[in-house]
Amino acid sequence: MSICVIYSFFFFIISVSLFMMSLYFLFNDYSFFFELELLTLNYNSFEMVLLFDWMSMLFMSFVLMISSMVMYYSKEYMLGDLNLNRFIMIIFMFVMSMMLMIISPNLVSILLGWDGLGLVSYCLVIYYQNVKSSAAGMITAMTNRIGDVMLLMSISWMLNYGSWNFLFYLDFYKSDYYMMIISLMVVIAAMTKSAQIPFSSWLPAAMAAPTPVSSLVHSSTLVTAGVYLLIRFFNCLNSSILSVLLFIGVMTMFMAGLGANYEYDLKKIIALSTLSQLGLMISILALGDTLLAFYHLLTHALFKATLFMCAGNMIHTMGNFQDIRYMGNMVVQMPLTCVIFNISNLSLCGFPFLAGFYSKDLILEFISMDFINIYIYILFFISTGLTMMYTIRLMYYSMIGSLNFLSLNSMLESSFIMLKSMFILVFLVNVGGSMLSWLVMKTPYFICLPFFMKIMALIVTVLGGLIGYNLSKMKLSYTIKSLNNLMSSLFFSSMWNMPMLSVYFNSYVLKTGSYLYKEMDQGWYEYFGSQxxxxxxxxxxxxxxxxxxxxxxxxxxxxxxxxxxxxxxxxx
The missing domain is CATH 1.20.5 (Single alpha-helices involved in coiled-coils or other helix-helix interfaces)
Structure with a gap:
């Protein structure tokens, strides 16, 4: 029995056990703290604290379930890899870092899991060891390093309270000056990990990692860490920080939806859809509903992991081609994969009675009931329409028309191990949304809206689908004639020039660091300092x-x- 199957079975059993325990904790309203005091220094106690409540255990069960399917999937996807055991061990470390972050109510242990995620994600992004993956890994590491530094600084500010167990202080010191500074640093850290503007460029770049890693990273682990941290820290966030967070989340959602309509790389389209959904989670959290943000986080994890698995199967079968222009009529070549792919895509768009519908429709109706300005309201619904646009475009390029692949090809859907893991997840995509809505929502949401606002989500979804279909049929990107249109399309397709700015910024920081190290650390400081x-x-x-x-x-x-x-x- 291979190491993939062993770890997959191990994670699956623990996931089911944690899910049952989370339901028990949820219905009985239990929370367990496990506290071990390591040492006390100047009235500051150094403790290892673990928090087990329904939220952390339910999130852990979802992470482990997706990880088990990803590891089983990797058995066939990474079949030709000589270092498969090393790959599985790196993923194991990745999942364990996420587990530590989830169950920590202590800033120091959160930093251990947080930094572990950043370090191991760098190892996974550069796994194929070429120039492009090295550059992508450097952007990922440098961007996440900003968040690590912010958490380190918040740890030092938390010394003012005598302990790093932040859950005990959030409600009491909400208006305290020190807590405001800490909350601002935590928000910046969460923005770097969840790739909000202006830290968005690393998320599509991280597609250099193997597809099973993308499935894990973009569904339930790395990018959701920032949202989860904000859910835990929500009680100390004041209204001005939440207003800025709402604006940033909505702009991220709009920017990602716009960029995905110009993209031709299959994995990057799905990555930008992840970015769009992260903006949605951050926005609804900033509006004050942490439970709804957590609910969408879980449903999104299910269909996004399935989407990446289907994309990986397509790429695997097509001999590592990722350009959607090479695809077409894939439903004949790979019927089961395409069925699962379309179900996941429809769930992403909020098709009724799939997992994404229950959370996404509720979020849009909640926003319609809230007192927000028209700018935010319009951008929310435009971004929802853009989601349908790029989804229909993706389905058009991959399913409709003739196959644009090599003249001689042998495309065969014989990957039974990959299909098994996808089938388990697509079952959860079908039933997970309704199941979670019954379990997580103790009090049902009562939405009372006028008829037009009630069907607004349906209207923008249908309009977005129609526009996306017509634009794909016209092949608009080939008919662009004027320079202005070309320049605007380059601006929109390049995520508002953020990757370029990030590269310049990172290169400037690295060059400055190299100069300071050479001239100062090993130069004047050596002469006047240590040496x-x-x-x-x-x-x-x-x-x-x-x-x-x-x-x-x-x-x-x-x-x-x-x-x-x-x-x-x-x-x-």
Whole structure:
């Protein structure tokens, strides 16, 4: 039995157990704290604390379920890889870092899991070891490093409260100046990990990782860590921070939806849809509903993992081609994969009674009931329409028309191991949304809206689908003539020039760091600092050693010299 199957079975059993326990904790309203005091220093206690409540256990069960399917899927997808065991061990470390982050109510242990995610994600992005994956890994690592530094600074500010168990202080010190600073740093950290504007460029770049990793990263682990951290820290966020967060989340959602309509890389389209859904989660969280944000986080994890698995199967069968222009009529070549792919896509769009519908429709109706300005309201619904546009475009390019692949090809859907893992997840996509809505929502949402606002989500979805279909049929990108249109399309397709700016910024930071290291750390600081101080201390210590070792001789010499000087003065 291979290591993939062993780890997959192990994760699956733990996932089912955690799900049952989370339901028990949810219905009985239990929360368990496990606390181990390591040491106390200057009234600051260093403790290892683990929090088990229904939210952390339910999230862990979803992460482990998706991880088990991804590991089983990897058995066939990574079949030709000589380092499969190393790949599985890296994924295992990745999942364990996420587990530590989920169950930590302590900033120090959160940082351990948070930094573990950043470090292991770098190892996974550069897994194929070429120039492009190296550049993508560097952008990923450098962007996530900003969040790590923010968490480190918030840890130092938390010393003002005597402990790092932030859950105990959030409600009491909400208006405290120190807590405002801490909350601002935590929000910036969450924005880097969840790839909000202006830190969005690393998310599509991270597609350089193997597809099973993309399935894991974009569904339930790395990108959702920021949203989960904000859910835990929500009680200390004041209204001004939430207003900024709402604006950033909506702009991220709009930017990602716009960019996905110009993209031709299959994995990047799905990555940009992840970015759009993360903007949706952050927005609804900023509007004050953490439960709805968490609910959408779970349903999104199900259909996004399935989408990436289907994309990986397509790429695998097509000999590692990822351009959707090479596809077409795939439903004849790979019927089961395409059925699962379309179900996941429809769930992403909010098709009735699939997982995405229950959370997404509820979010849009909740927004319609809220007191927000027209700008945010319109952008929300335009972004929903854009989601339908790029989904229909993706389905058009991959399913309709003739196959644009190589003239001689042998495309065969024989990957039974991959199909098994996809079937389990697509079953959860079908039943997961309704199941979670019954379980998680203790009190049902009562939505009372006028008829037009009630069907607004349906209207923009249908309009987006029609526009997406017609634009795909026209092949609009080939008919662009004017330079202005070309420049605007380049601007929209390049995520508002953020990747370029990120590369320049990162290269500037790296060059500055290299210069400072060379000129300062190994230059002037060596001369005036450590090395010079070392030489001075060595010289003075040698001198004092001679002095102390020969103090009797020196004393006698000084006595003789004093007598000699005395005689000399007497003679004079």
């Amino acid at each position: 010079n101080l070392y030489n001075k201390y060595m010289m003075s210590s040698k001198f004092y050693q001679v002095l102390f070792s020969n103090n009797l001789k020196i004393y006698l010499i000084l006595v003789v010299a004093w007598i000699f000087m005395l005689i000399l003065f007497m003679i004079i």
